[in-house]
Amino acid sequence: MGKRNSQRKNTAMLDNDDDSSSSVSSSSTSRTDHVSVSVSGNEEVHFDQDALLDQALDALDEKRDSTRERALSVIIGAFSSKMQHQFVDKKFATLLHQCLALIKKGSKKASAKEIALTSHAIGLLSLTVGCSDNAREIFEESVRPLDEFLTSKSDLTKIPSLLECLAIITFVGGNGLEETERSMDILWRVIHPRLGSNVVAVKPSAPLITAVVSAWSFLVSTMSDLKLNSKNWQNSISYLSSLLDKEDRPVRIAAGEALVVIFEIGITEKFSADSKGASDMTQEEINRQESYTHLQGLKAKVINQVKNLSVEAGGKGSAKKDLNNQRNLFRDIVDFFEYGYSPEISMKIGGDSLQTSSWSQMIQLNFLKHFLGGGFVKHMQVGFLLAFFIISVVNLTFFICPSSSLVNQENEFLQEVFNFTPKRRYLNNNEHRMSSGEKRMFKSPNSVQNKARTQLLNKQRLLSEVGFLAI
Numbered sequence: 001m002g003k004r005n006s007q008r009k010n011t012a013m014l015d016n017d018d019d020s021s022s023s024v025s026s027s028s029t030s031r032t033d034h035v036s037v038s039v040s041g042n043e044e045v046h047f048d049q050d051a052l053l054d055q056a057l058d059a060l061d062e063k064r065d066s067t068r069e070r071a072l073s074v075i076i077g078a079f080s081s082k083m084q085h086q087f088v089d090k091k092f093a094t095l096l097h098q099c100l101a102l103i104k105k106g107s108k109k110a111s112a113k114e115i116a117l118t119s120h121a122i123g124l125l126s127l128t129v130g131c132s133d134n135a136r137e138i139f140e141e142s143v144r145p146l147d148e149f150l151t152s153k154s155d156l157t158k159i160p161s162l163l164e165c166l167a168i169i170t171f172v173g174g175n176g177l178e179e180t181e182r183s184m185d186i187l188w189r190v191i192h193p194r195l196g197s198n199v200v201a202v203k204p205s206a207p208l209i210t211a212v213v214s215a216w217s218f219l220v221s222t223m224s225d226l227k228l229n230s231k232n233w234q235n236s237i238s239y240l241s242s243l244l245d246k247e248d249r250p251v252r253i254a255a256g257e258a259l260v261v262i263f264e265i266g267i268t269e270k271f272s273a274d275s276k277g278a279s280d281m282t283q284e285e286i287n288r289q290e291s292y293t294h295l296q297g298l299k300a301k302v303i304n305q306v307k308n309l310s311v312e313a314g315g316k317g318s319a320k321k322d323l324n325n326q327r328n329l330f331r332d333i334v335d336f337f338e339y340g341y342s343p344e345i346s347m348k349i350g351g352d353s354l355q356t357s358s359w360s361q362m363i364q365l366n367f368l369k370h371f372l373g374g375g376f377v378k379h380m381q382v383g384f385l386l387a388f389f390i391i392s393v394v395n396l397t398f399f400i401c402p403s404s405s406l407v408n409q410e411n412e413f414l415q416e417v418f419n420f421t422p423k424r425r426y427l428n429n430n431e432h433r434m435s436s437g438e439k440r441m442f443k444s445p446n447s448v449q450n451k452a453r454t455q456l457l458n459k460q461r462l463l464s465e466v467g468f469l470a471i
Contacts, residue, residue, distance in 0.1 A: 049078055050086070050087065052074055052078070053074065053075065053078055053084070053087050053091075054091075055071075056070075056071040056072075056074040056075050057071070057075070057091060057094060057095060057098065059071035060072070060098040060099075060102070061098070065110070065111055065114060068102070068114060069111075069113055069114050069117060072114065072117035072118060072120075072121055073117060075095070075121050075124075076117060076120050076121055076124060079121070079124040079125065079128060079375075080124065080372060080373065080374070080375030080378070081375060081378055082378060083128060083379065083410065083411055084128060085128070088125070088128055088129060088134075092125070092129070092134055095121070095125060096122070096125060096137070096138060096141065097141075099118050099121050099122050099125075100122075100141060100142060100145060102114065102115075102118045103115070103118055103119070103122075103142075103145050103146065103149060103162075104145050110158075112155060112157040112158045115158040115161060115162065116158070116160075116161035119161040119162050119164065119165035120161060120164075120165070120371075122138065122142060122165050122169065123164060123165045123168035123169065123371060124372075125138060126138045126139075126168055126169045126172040126173060127168065127172060127372070127379070127411065127413065127414065128411070129172075130172065130411070130412060130413030131172065131173075131413060135169075135172045135173035136173050136175065137173075138169050138172075138173050139169045139170065139172075139173030139174055139175075139179070140173075142165070142166075142169055143166070143169075143170075143182070143183070143186075146162055146165065146166050146186070147186050149162055150162055150163075150166075150186060150189075150190055151189070151193075156205070156208060159190065159208060159211070160207070160208065160211040163187060163190070163211050163212060163215040164211070164215060164371055166183055166186060166187065166215065167183070167187070167215040167216075167218050167219055167367070168371060170183040170219060171218070171219065171222060172413065177223065180219055180222060180223060183219060184216055184219050184220070187212050187215050187216045187219070188212070188216060188236075190204070190208070190212050191204045191208065191209055191212050192239070206246070206248035206250070206251050207250075209243065209248075209251050209254075210248075210250045210251050210254045213240070213243070213251075213254040213255055213258050214254050214257075214258075214367065215367075216258065217254070217257055217258035217261055217363055218363060218364065218367040220258065220261050220262060220265070221261050221265075221359070221360035221361075221363045221364050222360075222364070223265060224265075233262070233267055233295070234291070234294055234295065234298065236262070237259065237262065237267075237295070237298045237299075237302070238298060240255045240258050240259050240262075241255075241259070241298065241301055241302050241305065243255035244256065244259075244302070244305045244306070244309065245305070249322050249323075249326055252309060252326065253325070253326060253329055256306060256309070256329060256330055256333055257329070257359070257363055259302055259306075259333075260333045260336055260359050261359050261360055261363055263299065263302075263336075263337070264336070264342070264358065264359045264360060265360065267295065268292060268295045268296060268299060299337075302337075303334070303337045306330045306333045306334055306337070307330075307334055309326060309327075309330040310327055310330035310331040310333075310334050311327070312326065312327065336359065342357060342358045342359050342362075343356075343359070343362055344356065344357050345361075345362055345365065347365070349377055349380050349381055349420070349422065350377075350381050350422060350423070351423055352420070352421075352422045352423055354380065354418055354420045356418070361418065364417065364418075365418065368414065368417075379410070379411035379414055380410070380411065380414055380415060380418075380420060380422065381410060381422060410422070
């Protein structure tokens, strides 16, 4: 009975607050935006967002699709806007298994929107916990239901978000080359199913191909070593080469990025053999030499294709911006094949610059920026959640924030991925440099702290005057 009452309360909270998800997702970078404070009697500080997350988590059990979707939106907004370490420490297992339950029943019952939101929440949870036992648990518990969902193809509109989710949880929680290749195989089978007596081949749409190839190349970019399975790589390169001839521009761009990262990690060099006479070579060396020769032929074809795409003329009705993006990308790819050039990207984050100098890094950056949206910068920046507590002086409550109560809000996992070290907001080990938002709250004449101090002084003055008159 108590649980039903709690669920009705959560439903009312999520249904009545139509702007709850948007208000969270568009939150400011200020550490005090979601803190509700009051200067009066015995009221306590409370964090609206923490309470909202707890209620959203409970609402994932609700029967109404719209209520669950609002709850997931709240969770996504909160996890995108800042690191939710404290919430995850308490509710990790509950959140993960609630989301997986939605995925498992989603092939028939859940809407495409709910599946997209659930997949995104799982990916954000993985990025939040970073390389840890929790990340391993997410990967191990999620791969099978994601594979089953993708294999069923019950609703193609639900698939793109699941592809991104699989790529992210493998990126964070996958352990070694074998698990990465397993996830890559799952992705590849979405557009290249293993046909059997009960499997009917369905031509994938251009957006689906783009989503698969983008997620697949994201995982390729993480591979520092390759298994020498020449047939698989030859088939992959041949298929990606065929996509360069498609009419859909996003498909071409995704295929171009996948091909350049394959060649950047040295696929052809892996199969090159020492210069020996044919009579001195073992059968394995002969096979590798044949694979190398075939890959060199494929590479020559790809180079010719990207050269043509780098100077392609705009056709009737083609968007100029899309055409310029394609030309610029393929010009860079031509430079890579001819001169070994890799694009250098510098992205401003606060007062620091995140820099990439390889195709693999560029693909990882673009994929994670797309997945996190505006939350990418917030995850990369150094931030601190102010942990307030209250003291009472003459029945007047006000707030102080000692440096020991600062909770780190940066994503150290992503910083390590991009070798990014942001400037610390410390003057020394014990002194915290306040942000503009914190200065407004604690240092300005209208701050909560100064108002409390003024009221305290006024009350003390009044008591002194009363004592003087009584003498």
